Amino acid sequence: MSNTEQWTDRYTHAVMNTFGTPQTVLVRGEGCYVWDADGTRYLDLLAGIAVNALGHAHPALVKAVSTQMATLGHVSNFFATEPQISLAEKLLSLVGQEGRVFFANSGAEANEAALKVTRRTGRTKIVALHGSFHGRTMGALALTSKEAYRAPFEPLPGDVVWAPYGDAEALEQIVDDTVAAVVVEPIQGEAGVIVPPDGYLAKVREITQRHGALMWVDEVQSGIGRVGDWFAYSASGVVPDLITVAKGLGGGVPIGACIALDEAAALLQPGNHGTTFGGNPVATAAALAVIDTIERDDLLAHVVTVGERFRAGLADHPAVVEITGRGLFLGVVLAAPVAAEVFKAALGRGLIINAPTPDRLRLVPPLVLTVQQADDAIVILRDLLDELAPSSDELKQSSDELKPSSDELKQS
Numbered sequence: 001m002s003n004t005e006q007w008t009d010r011y012t013h014a015v016m017n018t019f020g021t022p023q024t025v026l027v028r029g030e031g032c033y034v035w036d037a038d039g040t041r042y043l044d045l046l047a048g049i050a051v052n053a054l055g056h057a058h059p060a061l062v063k064a065v066s067t068q069m070a071t072l073g074h075v076s077n078f079f080a081t082e083p084q085i086s087l088a089e090k091l092l093s094l095v096g097q098e099g100r101v102f103f104a105n106s107g108a109e110a111n112e113a114a115l116k117v118t119r120r121t122g123r124t125k126i127v128a129l130h131g132s133f134h135g136r137t138m139g140a141l142a143l144t145s146k147e148a149y150r151a152p153f154e155p156l157p158g159d160v161v162w163a164p165y166g167d168a169e170a171l172e173q174i175v176d177d178t179v180a181a182v183v184v185e186p187i188q189g190e191a192g193v194i195v196p197p198d199g200y201l202a203k204v205r206e207i208t209q210r211h212g213a214l215m216w217v218d219e220v221q222s223g224i225g226r227v228g229d230w231f232a233y234s235a236s237g238v239v240p241d242l243i244t245v246a247k248g249l250g251g252g253v254p255i256g257a258c259i260a261l262d263e264a265a266a267l268l269q270p271g272n273h274g275t276t277f278g279g280n281p282v283a284t285a286a287a288l289a290v291i292d293t294i295e296r297d298d299l300l301a302h303v304v305t306v307g308e309r310f311r312a313g314l315a316d317h318p319a320v321v322e323i324t325g326r327g328l329f330l331g332v333v334l335a336a337p338v339a340a341e342v343f344k345a346a347l348g349r350g351l352i353i354n355a356p357t358p359d360r361l362r363l364v365p366p367l368v369l370t371v372q373q374a375d376d377a378i379v380i381l382r383d384l385l386d387e388l389a390p391s392s393d394e395l396k397q398s399s400d401e402l403k404p405s406s407d408e409l410k411q412s
């Protein structure tokens, strides 16, 4: 048995089986590479699902975490800490609005906090969108559309109504003065990197404003530089009421945040919500280091450059229908449902990608991925698509061959 096989065997006996059998067991990371227990190196275009913004073992993050741990590792929420306060100020300055921040430990928890904020409006109804993913805790799951995730846990917290994603007219029909909030991902990640039509977010803002409902943007996956902007909603020019972030914020150290703007910032009052670890000094120091490094190294511009490189390198492949997303939040839409095969074969070529749906690949690499590393990945991906993914023309041809000819139809 190889090391990886031994560890995998131990995993299956000790770790709860919520994720299925792991692909491999990783032991080390540096920059955009990780190594498994057998010493195999992988170029990591998944980054812990849009988490390792600075790659692995980035010196700024290592220093911030170790210095903070050696100074003050944790306090209760009866007390405040400097990194907690500084990070709240920093997030508000990135948003560019007055507000207040609640710190949590994950995306789902950031969303739970936002959900509790919405309840304090005096209304309970939430409009969520088809294809959404907001997390696996019961409140976040109530807003997550996938039936397979929801069904085993029903009844979920109620008063959620559903609208099609990206359809402003449908939303217009559904939102009225009883709605507390509309929750929207500016780009849907788990659904396969789906971008709504231009003007959609502005329309969501207009509709919610008209009915006195909150606009809540879930930036857990899209936020903190991933699209080449601090937030994916920013380009739309809207000012939401609630913004939830997590994933890339801590660069691998667990942290989430619910940023409430203007009047929404005062809805939660003492005793309304809490968490032991949220706003922990080590996690907030880590997030400050991530944001600092993105600013110092001009990574927002870099993300745009490398994202364009992927587009240019993959869009013309005959098996690719379309590249969706922005910056380094990319979906590769395939003509055929072979994403899982491409993902598996990529691992065999030392490349970690992701297949969120049968016909979509997702690329969410570290924001520090170099142009050379993108080029290396493009070569491998094109090879794999050549081998495994038929083009639209080939698919059409084979379906034409299966169709009965007009002579055959006449005979039958």
Ligand SMILES: Cc1ncc(COP(=O)(O)O)c(C=O)c1O
Pocket (backbone or CB within 6 Å): 049, 106, 107, 108, 109, 111, 133, 134, 135, 136, 185, 189, 190, 218, 219, 220, 221, 222, 246, 247
């Ligand atoms: C948009 C969005 N919201 C919330 C979550 C849940 O975050 P977490 O897994 O940290 O609870 C995710 C995770 O993929 C996400 O993509």
